[in-house]
Amino acid sequence: MIDIVMMTGTGVLLGLAIGLVVRYFGVPVNPLVESLNELMPGANCGGCGLAGCSDYANAMATGRAKPGLCPVMSAEAVAKCCELLGVESDTTEPKIAVVCCSGDDDHAAKQAFYNGVNDCLNAMLVAGGSKGCTYGCLGLGSCARACPFGAIEMLPNHLAKIHADLCTGCGKCYMACPRNVIKLVPRSAAKVHVYCNSPKKAPIKRTVCKAACIGCRKCAKTAGEGQIIMNGYLASINYDNPPAEGIVEVCPTKCLRKAD
């Protein structure tokens, strides 16, 4: 009997204490943050540069961040955010990630057999990885594991492939890749890409990879003025003024390809 009374008494007392604490010390929730939170995609990918969706919502409400930084949010959702916040809508250009390498096992020479930890950085720490080219994709999928949207598929012949329909341009893969093979480019201009990342001289590249850009300048000459820029021995697309898709025909090594 006495224990029942004791337990009930304790329960009532603690309940009262909690009630009082909430009443007097409770943090009022900003209704703006709540409605913003509802608009967030909830992917918590960090692509906005903040610690996740609710942090970004808070930051917007307190003016620490602008709307439109989230790569995942739809245009309507961004517009609604702007409306709630009473600011001019200002969306940033959506981006997409590109793995700038064609060196899968069929094209790139293997210099060594690596069977250590299945991680690109680990492979780099041991003799620079197994592929002959030290600029290309190592093919061990650190990016694929980092992608919060499952947009990266690791091809069986060791090359990362990005599925454009799933990629939100959050840049996680770009941060994860120890070789800096992944580039973030404006989605609207992502029609053709140079799938090579090596600035080495052509003869050196050719010995390690059959698909390397050999710096022949054919594409740069054929394309319009300033559409393809030569960075030494590596062609690079000017995404502010991209060339037409037909340009891929001229590339002898087929490292200049339509977006896949």
Add this chain to the structure above:
Amino acid sequence: MNKQIKFYGGVKLDEGKMTSNEPIISAPLEPLYTVPLQQHIGAPAKAVVQKGDKVLRGQLLGEAGSFVSAPVHSPTSGTVRELSSCLGPAGAQLPAVVIESDGEDTAAEPLPIFANWQEASPDELKARVAEAGIVGMGGAAFPTAVKLSPPPNVTIDTVILNGVECEPCLTADHRLMLEHTETIITGARIIARILGVKQIIIAIEMNKPDALEMMTKKAEGTGVEVVGLRVLYPQGAEKQLIYTVTGRKVPSGKLPAHVGCLVTNVSSAAAIADAVCLGKPLYERITTVTGTPVAKPGNILCRVGTPYSSALALCGGVKEDPLKIISGGPMMGMSVYSLDIPIIKGTSGILLLAADEVSQYTPNACLRCGRCNDACPMEMIPGILSSTIEFHHFSLAERWHVMDCIECGCCSYVCPAGRPLVQHMRRAKAVANATRRAAEAASKK
């Protein structure tokens, strides 16, 4: 000797030192030397020669690029064929000077000799160490002159020369201690003079009784103390060595200087003696070429820039195809995939392993057996850390002192689940360093 303190953890290894009785042979001249400008920790050296220049043996090829850096000298006389890059032992491309030997091997004017170094000022001697491009020759290749400039708020009272050579298979230091005993002792005394230290200790593992005896005999009356240490890997690691010899513990994240000690390798001490007494910069070193596939394993005095393949050819080539080539020893060495890599100041050995000596593990989940905790000489928790790292919790790993890891590999060696523990540690350290550099770059902006 039995009362000697023992450091925590460690493992007993099969020593495999099959070249202990092979006298040092000097390698003949090579037609071509590829001398990397980065053979040390720190900034690469800046080339001071150009394509087509004539150089002499011992002439400066590259000057120190910053405070933590070391100059590089020509291994022979000849012409600079080109300034290019070459593959280094860690797999990165290193800037390099390629020298075509003229076969004469004409020496450049040596650096001024200190006929009486006992009277030279410590600063002069230290400048010489820097000028001669001396680095830690045990493997890490940290510029010795930087080590000899401790921060102003610490006093160093003990110099320890590391003749432990706890890495299995390697015998380069062992042979040096036998054949150049006096040079090492002179080097030790020069270091002590630079730092104004009275106590000099040469530590040798007891599996080298001949070296221990020789060193003790030659050290008599020089004020240098020689101690024999119990055979346990990694006895030659800096912090473990200090602890066994002096009983002082280097705190986490601190340098040996904070407990008043300085440790250098015996080869570096010998190089210092050569630089001071003979005016000879560091352009050659002893490298052990060993392993069961090697026809005649041996200890070879190689000039810096000699390709691994030539060193191997000097040892009679291979009897059977090796499956793995390691630059350094089996515990801390690096696998390499090419024999075109040049020997550098830190190349203590080249080890070839036959197919039946290389084991292949499939890593399993951690059994929580704790053996790695017992083996880790840094008293860390490698098993738990490795899981943390596997799940990318790098900042947590850093809080749990992953940066203290000395990459000795004891944990991976003992793990019954075949987990790649030290590999995970190295990754976490690489990530932590990259994060730190990124933060520094961001704060500078």
